[in-house]
Amino acid sequence: MRRIVAHRTKNLIASFSRRSLVFEHRFSSFPEPSSSGMSSTESTSPVTVETINPKVLKCEYAVRGEIVTQAQHLQQELQTKPGSHPFDEILYCNIGNPHSLGQQPITFFREVLALCDHPNILDRSETQGLFSADAIERAWQILDQIPGRATGAYSHSQGIKGLRDTIAAGIAARDGFPADPNDIFLTDGASPAVHMMMQLLISSETDGILCPIPQYPLYSASIALHGGTLVPYFLDEATGWGLEISELKKQLESAKSNGTAVRALVVINPGNPTGQVLAEDNQQEIVEFCKKEGLVLLADEVYQENIYVADKKFHSFKKVSRSMGYGEKDISLVSFQSVSKGYHGECGKRGGYMEVTGFRADVREQIYKVASVNLCSNISGQILASLVMNPPKVGDESFESFSAEKEGILSSLARRAKILGDAFNSLEGVTCNKAEGAMYLFPRLHLPQKAIEAAKAAKKAPDAFYAQRLLNATGIVVVPGSGFGQVPGTWHFRCTILPQEDKIPAVVSRLTAFHQEFMAEFHD
């Protein structure tokens, strides 16, 4: 039995290596996450990597992978031995985590959350001096929507009905088309929602999900964990990460001819890691394609507030499909939203939702059932999701300060996207599409042959080699493009635009200096 399992694992590794043309990883190099002083290494546990679920082994998530673990080690060293490295802090540009880099929360949102956490103070006179009047009023409104005002109770498995009403109204106001609170499933961030849909749609490895390449690796990880097949479609870097229907068709046909039943199409708009914002006519083509091919459209729309260029606008796929005259019976569409992104960036709250439309009633019941096994998502995250979809309005006491905070963050992000994009493009051997939206740049590295050979000697993908050197020289953490997938033979990395604006000049100069030295070292 042991031999059979070992053999299975070996095959897995082999098949994994074949995939590595797109995803250049080696899980054998996955680092120890935490240096437990305990004797876990001595364990004679019957559980071994040969006997655990091979889908777990296969799953990869580079955004928190090896490079981040190394960064954490460096950070510890900086604390215990200041001056031990040529930088005095680690700059985590690996992950869309704005508050970790100093972004401040939106005051109104936090006021309401605090009041809902401790409603006993709502009636106290001191509270009037500490909190804005509309935050107090909003807290009362929300509490009145919660049965028994019990923020400490499990809610309905889809989330508190009153909050779903608010969110549905927010969606309707955004799109100009109605939204049904019964279509909303509140979740602990968007990730569990994506897992839930993958769990529903994937029965075996013959079930395929069309995913953009490059993609946010939640998708590849979730597909791997659920044992399906990622069917890649390549975004066109030359046209600003364009999404071509011809490419979708080609990959769909290719997958079909290999015996893969393609169940869904993932579209990330605005793009992660690629930052492009889809044009409405392109979205119409995508809707048409899904309708024609009978694919569920999984629309990752978590960056819907993050648009940085004047000539682009976010359109939800729901709005686009309804504008085309397509309703419930025409297209199965799931839109994912999160409180972690936008101008607020409340990653730690783990709030989000999916809007599930165009599914048969009996299938929807199955989604509800799976949601009910986990009881509900966290109530603070639910409340925050309702605030995000219904922020202060003109005339509210907080409106002016709220708007100033919001616009301050968004305009600063736009400036940072521009400055960093320009900086990348000014480097020798680097080209970078602009970030029209989202929180990332995904520059391409045109590396000298010597650097590629040095990477090979170090048993690393060239972009991982570069990212490693960058970290060690500057303390800047980026994620190698291989973690997102890329056209074979091309090399990239993802860098967030999130360092605070006063740090951007230092980031640019450290990065530039490093790159010049790197290129000089490996010049052909």
Place this chain on the structure above:
Amino acid sequence: MRRIVAHRTKNLIASFSRRSLVFEHRFSSFPEPSSSGMSSTESTSPVTVETINPKVLKCEYAVRGEIVTQAQHLQQELQTKPGSHPFDEILYCNIGNPHSLGQQPITFFREVLALCDHPNILDRSETQGLFSADAIERAWQILDQIPGRATGAYSHSQGIKGLRDTIAAGIAARDGFPADPNDIFLTDGASPAVHMMMQLLISSETDGILCPIPQYPLYSASIALHGGTLVPYFLDEATGWGLEISELKKQLESAKSNGTAVRALVVINPGNPTGQVLAEDNQQEIVEFCKKEGLVLLADEVYQENIYVADKKFHSFKKVSRSMGYGEKDISLVSFQSVSKGYHGECGKRGGYMEVTGFRADVREQIYKVASVNLCSNISGQILASLVMNPPKVGDESFESFSAEKEGILSSLARRAKILGDAFNSLEGVTCNKAEGAMYLFPRLHLPQKAIEAAKAAKKAPDAFYAQRLLNATGIVVVPGSGFGQVPGTWHFRCTILPQEDKIPAVVSRLTAFHQEFMAEFHD
């Protein structure tokens, strides 16, 4: 292909029916969760119950199943047509959700959470008047443990290190043995932690997990979702839901002879739905059994604070195994804890953790990787988990009021457990073991033959039939025993002890009156 899938589903239904000796469900009767007015029923979506993941179809979770959906409908009717039913409110005794039935939160915990949500007020003078001094101090301590004091940032994938330090210290104080913060994985309640372990341990249906019958249906649901086999061991109702090692051995051997590789043993202590508290020597036998048989011990210890009898005490399996001299290398043990239970019952906060000990380093890395795909659990839940494991101490300003709140809740729960248990035992044809701990009673129904026949005619399991009648007559919601599993031919239901104490007399009298009428109607 469609025919093959339909055939597969049919087989699934057949194999499911075989299981139904223990779990008497029919998923065909799973109700519509939400009455969407939209046209989702009209959808011509390519996704059908025949094409979705059959593991999802197989999964059951009765705690929020049919009976609860019916209760929600009744509640709506009571709101729109007051007086339309012979009761004026629905009493949700189906789920361990204390705040939904009026239990108040622990003030100190909520103060700290509110201050961490909105730290801007920490320095304001009005705050001194609104919050206790030690809550303010604790909030500062916690904020200082969070990098950049950013409660809005994703944390380390296992949770904030400082909070894990606090939790580890709390475990060490509880057990008298050291705990390592690197062994702690903070999660959104205990459920995702259980899923994570099942995902790791289950590769296919030949992987078995030993589970108590009756069990909390998270386990059967999670095993079904991950495609494994639930290997049942029966608790002995005659000895107060005793856990016999001979039964474990018998079931393990039986599973092995059927080709099932048993990977882990689930023990729920205090028991859910059964309420027993294991004796220490029994726990030693269990540890010995797991060590000898090479099983991971999955210890559901979420009710560790909920003990209601003087002659029983909670001992963690970690403490028991360490007391026996067994360390990391001897036994693989996962302990699950939640902020949803205990005296605080903060279900809506979705906080919890698992302590993972005795695993090989390379397997632990895989657990870390899976945790990292979901980034982190919600920070409020993380903070609350640290508070639960390190509540106010003697000398702290809040200690006296905290203790009064805590003892008030626990002593009231003990009284309610006694009164409801006595009430069940006073009913004709009902026997009920006492709730030594947890939040439930699991009375056995010795039903007249005529009632069993009437249930059969209504195409319901007899206990589901009883629970349905109880709901319609009294508004009291309980979960049929078939949702937890039971010895074939026996019938039970689970009823929480959570209605507020002033409502208990009415619950008892409504329940008694209903039962007498029911028995009179179906008397042989």
